[in-house]
Amino acid sequence: MIGIIGGTGPQGRGLxxxxxxxxxxxxxxxxxxxxxxxxxEEVALLAGGxxxxxxxxxxxxxxxxxxxxxxxxxxxxxxxxxxxxDEVGDMVVMSAVNKLSFAGGPQAxxxxxxxxxxxxxxxxxxxxxxxxxNNVSAxxxxxxxxxxxxxxxxxxDDDEAVKRTVELASQVEGLRGVACGPLRLAFTIEAMxxxxxxxxxxxxxxxxxxxxxx
Amino acid sequence: MIGIIGGTGPQGRGLxxxxxxxxxxxxxxxxxxxxxxxxxEEVALLAGGxxxxxxxxxxxxxxxxxxxxxxxxxxxxxxxxxxxxDEVGDMVVMSAVNKLSFAGGPQAxxxxxxxxxxxxxxxxxxxxxxxxxNNVSAxxxxxxxxxxxxxxxxxxDDDEAVKRTVELASQVEGLRGVACGPLRLAFTIEAMxxxxxxxxxxxxxxxxxxxxxx
Numbered sequence: 344m345i346g347i348i349g350g351t352g353p354q355g356r357g358l359x360x361x362x363x364x365x366x367x368x369x370x371x372x373x374x375x376x377x378x379x380x381x382x383x384e385e386v387a388l389l390a391g392g393x394x395x396x397x398x399x400x401x402x403x404x405x406x407x408x409x410x411x412x413x414x415x416x417x418x419x420x421x422x423x424x425x426x427x428x429d430e431v432g433d434m435v436v437m438s439a440v441n442k443l444s445f446a447g448g449p450q451a452x453x454x455x456x457x458x459x460x461x462x463x464x465x466x467x468x469x470x471x472x473x474x475x476x477n478n479v480s481a482x483x484x485x486x487x488x489x490x491x492x493x494x495x496x497x498x499x500d501d502d503e504a505v506k507r508t509v510e511l512a513s514q515v516e517g518l519r520g521v522a523c524g525p526l527r528l529a530f531t532i533e534a535m536x537x538x539x540x541x542x543x544x545x546x547x548x549x550x551x552x553x554x555x556x557x
Numbered sequence: 558m559i560g561i562i563g564g565t566g567p568q569g570r571g572l573x574x575x576x577x578x579x580x581x582x583x584x585x586x587x588x589x590x591x592x593x594x595x596x597x598e599e600v601a602l603l604a605g606g607x608x609x610x611x612x613x614x615x616x617x618x619x620x621x622x623x624x625x626x627x628x629x630x631x632x633x634x635x636x637x638x639x640x641x642x643d644e645v646g647d648m649v650v651m652s653a654v655n656k657l658s659f660a661g662g663p664q665a666x667x668x669x670x671x672x673x674x675x676x677x678x679x680x681x682x683x684x685x686x687x688x689x690x691n692n693v694s695a696x697x698x699x700x701x702x703x704x705x706x707x708x709x710x711x712x713x714d715d716d717e718a719v720k721r722t723v724e725l726a727s728q729v730e731g732l733r734g735v736a737c738g739p740l741r742l743a744f745t746i747e748a749m750x751x752x753x754x755x756x757x758x759x760x761x762x763x764x765x766x767x768x769x770x771x
Contacts, residue, residue: 450741492769496752524755527664531748538710538745541738542768553767554756555706 344368345511346408348401349415349423351382354439357484358412358476359383363390365514369397370408374423376400389487405430410437410507412475417442417459424466431467435504437475437511438463441533449541451534458529460498473499473508474529478536478552479518480543491517493551496532498523521554558582559725560622562615563629563637565596568653571698572626572690573597577604579728583611584622588637590614603701619644624651624721626689631656631673638680645681649718651689651725652677655747663755665748672743674712687713687722688743692750692766693732694757705731707765710746712737735768 345362347355350371359369363386371386373379379398387396404411405427415423417440424431440459442452456462464472475497483489495512497520499505505522512520523532535552542550559576561569564585573583577600585600587593593612601610618625619641629637631654638645654673656666670676678686689711697703709726711734713719719736726734737746749766756764 448739448741451745498755521756522759523752524759525662527662528752528755531665531745531752534745535749538737538742539768541712541742542735542771545736545738546771549770551769553769554753555765555767556763557756557760 344370344408346370346372346404346411348372348404348411348413349419351378352414353481353485355414356382356386357481358414359386359396360389361484361515363394363396365516366394367514368395370404371398372401372404374401402427405434410435412437412439413463414439420462420466424463428467431470433469433471435507436463436467436470436472437508438472439476441477441536443537449537451537454530457527458533460526460529464526471501471504472526473497473504474532475508475512477533478539480549483549491551493518494553495520496523496552497521498526498528498532500526521557558584558622559624559626560584560586560618561626561628562586562618563627563633565592566628567695567699569628570596570600571695572628573600573610574603575698575729577608577610579730580608581728582609584618585612586615586618588615616641619648624649626651626653627677628653634676634680638677642681645684647683647685649721650677650681650684650686651722652686653690655691655750657751663751665751668744671741672747674740674743678740685715685718686740687711687718688746689722689726691747692753694763697763705765708733708735708767710735710737710766712740712742712746714740735771
């Protein structure tokens with residue numbers, strides 16, 4: 344069971360749908376448990392069975408899930424994750440968070456901790472944090488017709504956490520997880536989201552990233 | 558004719574070889590004209606005819622070349638480019654410069670101007686600066702057997718400069734230039750070189766980047 348913290352936004356719902364479609368059980372978390380449950384019902388209909396899709400309050404996720412995925416906006420990280428630190432303990436926590444600005448075109452904003460993923464690690468000090476799904480478009484995730492052809496760039500400082508993240512990403516049709524190195528590379532991976540969005544705007548396409556030669 | 562400023566290093570020689578092999582005339586620049594000429598002779602032998610490969614002092618390049626390509630290490634930019642600003646004028650100047658650290662693994666270092674490319678633009682204020690070839694391995698460039706399968710991410714603020722850079726990159730076998738947006742995305746593209754090097758170290762491969770869906 345993958346617990347998606349802040350999973351009722353576009354990225355969270357999109358990932359819940361794609362994971363459920365791949366047969367992975369998901370638990371969509373929200374500040375408001377009712378909103379989590381409503382999102383789960385919508386995603387379950389879209390995914391059409393095969394996996395369990397449930398909703399809950401964010402606070403329930405650490406106890407009920409095997410791994411956590413954070414899709415909270417950067418600005419909401421402290422308020423959402425701070426109270427969960429003890430419950431989360433040393434769980435594997437995947438961060439899909441990007442701190443971007445769209446003023447004058449997409450661009451990554453500096454993060455005091457180094458990256459959004461390192462901010463997640465600061466707020467959950469015992470957790471084994473990785474990056475995942477940062478560059479995958481929420482629009483494409485939720486578009487049931489979109490066929491993915493891209494990689495999920497994963498970094499992290501705990502080998503087992505990286506391995507489990509890579510395996511999870513690779514379960515989604517058309518995606519492949521690629522271990523890229525330590526967490527200190529997270530900012531670059533997060534910032535590439537701005538480049539991908541810019542490529543989309545420049546060419547009117549739906550771009551993704553692939554690592555070739557692998 | 559492409560003038561390669563600081564072209565006697567591994568990246569400069571490698572790009573000179575690949576461009577010459579694609580039929581593009583190159584002029585390899587060095588602080589010491591004799592070193593430029595010696596590098597040109599080596600590259601000409603490797604490329605085996607079809608294009609002109611010449612060497613010269615860096616100062617001669619603006620007058621003799623149609624476009625410039627900068628492959629000077631970041632630390633040498635000011636000393637090398639500063640004296641050339643008037644000569645360069647509004648030429649198209651491609652920057653392949655990355656400011657990286659390898660202490661404790663590859664990582665991009667912060668640049669006061671925002672990126673190495675923006676530092677090039679600061680030193681050559683009238684030039685139309687683009688990024689190009691930042692993520693292409695010098696080792697692969699010089700390996701005559703290596704078959705490329707990757708994109709050259711190009712950004713810049715002058716549309717014609719971006720177009721000419723994209724076209725040049727696409728002339729090299731196995732490479733494709735992709736316009737990615739404005740110059741303020743340059744730091745992310747430069748920093749991706751550290752991620753690519755880290756992927757190589759993690760997997761023992763020769764990785765490249767592709768934009769899919771394009």
